[in-house]
Amino acid sequence: MATVEECRAALEKLAAKLAANAVEAREKLDFDRSLACRITDLGIAFHGQLQNGQITGLSEGDDPRAKIKLTSTSDDLVALVAGQLNAMSAWTSGRVKIEAGVFDLLKLRKLL
Template identity: 45%
Template sequence: MATIQECREALDRLSGDLTRSGDGARGTAGFDRSLSCHVTDLDQTFTGRLDGGRLRVATVTPGPPAAKAEIRLAMTGDDLLALVAGELRFARAWASGRIRLEAGFRDLLRLKSLL
């Protein structure tokens, strides 16, 4: 089972991957959204912002998200690590219910190009 620290590091790596990606940088220009990622097996929520291709985690709190972010993710810690490592395909995991994503339709289209 993944630890809170491993999940935080995975989110930092994901942020770096988005920043280095040429398509990601173009696709996120002017894209500023609040984001929460609830790690279900640890019952911890990482909250922050996705801004200009950079994911900035501001807080980690116990339990489900206290406030409704514009982009909401939920998954196990192991799935988060596998996703960032490239071992888990986002679309397949989302379609099978391993990863839950809630966002507005326009945001979903933009995220599709990033993930």
């Protein structure tokens, strides 16, 4: 099981990846949505804002009103961000759950 610090680091790494590819990410994710990431085996959550293809304001705690919610185990989150777990197969198999509106899911799929 990954630690809280490893999960935080994975989310910060994801935010850095998106920031490094800001132009490309902005083209794929041209919206502003609240984001929550719930880590089931640790009983923690992180939240932030997905703006113009970048994650901003990442902090610990849940946001029950988030427009996009990702739920996974700590190990799956770390593996997903590290590229060791295929996002599409993890999502279709139920290892990673994504709750979002239909149009948001279509846009997020571009990243998967």
